[in-house]
Structure formats: structure tokens, C-alpha cells
Amino acid sequence: MAPIVGVLALQGASREHTAALEKLGATVHQVRLPQDLVGLDAIVIPGGESTTISMLLESSETFEPLAELLNQGLPALGTCAGMILLAKEVLDGRPDQKSFAQIGIAVRRNAFGRQIASFETDLKIQNLDQPFPGVFIRAPGADILEPSVEVLASLKLDSGEETPVFCRQKNVLVTSFHPELTDDLRLHQFFLEHL
Numbered sequence: 001m002a003p004i005v006g007v008l009a010l011q012g013a014s015r016e017h018t019a020a021l022e023k024l025g026a027t028v029h030q031v032r033l034p035q036d037l038v039g040l041d042a043i044v045i046p047g048g049e050s051t052t053i054s055m056l057l058e059s060s061e062t063f064e065p066l067a068e069l070l071n072q073g074l075p076a077l078g079t080c081a082g083m084i085l086l087a088k089e090v091l092d093g094r095p096d097q098k099s100f101a102q103i104g105i106a107v108r109r110n111a112f113g114r115q116i117a118s119f120e121t122d123l124k125i126q127n128l129d130q131p132f133p134g135v136f137i138r139a140p141g142a143d144i145l146e147p148s149v150e151v152l153a154s155l156k157l158d159s160g161e162e163t164p165v166f167c168r169q170k171n172v173l174v175t176s177f178h179p180e181l182t183d184d185l186r187l188h189q190f191f192l193e194h195l
């Protein structure tokens with residue numbers, strides 16, 4: 001049976017994730033309210049603005065029920081702002097910004113600079129033969145906090161330091177970049193294959 005994947009649709013690039021997942025045969029439910037969480041096999045938290053998504057999760061009373069499902073092991077993919085929302089630590093978030101703390105990384109928002117530092121670059125991703133088009137938009141960087149976090153791709157910062165941009169811990173996947181803004185479905189496919 002096709003998996004039922006929730007795409008958090010409070011703000012940000014939810015439509016593009018929906019299109020990619022549907023192309024791969026998944027059934028997609030847009031999640032805006034607690035009742036939209038019923039029956040999901042996985043959840044995608046899109047890019048956008050993590051502070052705004054955090055605020056809307058609270059005001060729609062969706063934060064707590066989603067946190068509970070994630071704590072019970074609901075598989076998750078978080079891209080960009082979604083990565084920030086899934087990280088155990090947000091180093092420079094707003095004090096009232098909440099996170100689901102599902103992957104043992106610390107994120108720094110806008111690690112590649114602000115809007116001007118949005119860019120596209122080919123990424124070498126573990127287990128993918130061909131490079132993946134990485135679209136970075138005010139993207140976060142990550143520090144690994146727990147040894148069980150796998151780094152599947154990383155990228156050099158202006159400082160010359162490498163930062164992880166695609167990580168996995170158990171069934172939680174996060175990317176600093178936006179696979180949903182490309183025609184390349186390999187990352188969504190990888191997510192669906194590992195549910």
C-alpha cells in the first residue's frame with residue numbers, strides 16, 4: 001500500500017514536497033491541525049522560516065501532538081527550516097522558538113550567510129552515484145552532537161570548514177538544502193524507501 005505522508009503546511013515549501021512525494025506514489029496529507037496527523041506513516045517538515053513555523057505550530061495546537069508522534073518514532077524528513085525544527089539544539093534561534101529535538105545535531109541558522117548567500121551547488125551524497133543539485137537558501141549549518149548521527153553529505157563553508165548538510169539518525173533525515181525545489185526525486189525516494 002502507498003505510504004501516507006503528512007506534509008506540514010503551515011508555512012513554506014509544502015506544495016513542492018507534496019508534488020515530489022505524489023510523483024513517487026505516496027498519498028500526501030497536508031497537516032495544518034492536530035486532526036490531520038491521524039494515520040500518518042511519516043511526516044515532512046518543509047523549508048520556510050523556522051521561527052514562524054514554530055509559532056504557527058503552537059497557535060494551531062499541533063506542536064504537542066506532533067511531538068508525541070515523533071517521540072513514538074514517526075519517521076521524519078526536515079528540509080532547511082524543517083532541519084532546524086528537528087534539531088536537538090538551535091544555537092542562535094529566537095528564545096521562544098521551539099524544536100522537536102529528534103536528531104542529535106546542533107544547528108546554526110543562516111550558517112552560509114543571509115539571503116545573498118543563497119546558492120546552488122552539486123553535492124556528493126553517500127550512496128548516490130551522480131551528484132545531487134543542492135539548492136541552499138539561508139541554509140543552516142550543523143554540528144554533530146551524537147555519534148549515531150550519520151553524515152550523508154557535507155559542504156565547505158567560506159571559512160574552509162566542512163559542515164554537514166544531510167544527516168540521518170535512525171528514521172529522521174534532515175537536509176540544509178531544498179530537494180523539493182529541484183526535479184530530482186532521489187532524496188524523497190531515499191526517504192520513502194527507509195520508512
Ligand code: GLN
Nearest residue numbers: 047048049050080081138
Ligand atoms: N533561515 C531560515 C530559518 O531560520 C531557514 C531558511 C529556509 O528554510 N530556506 O528558519
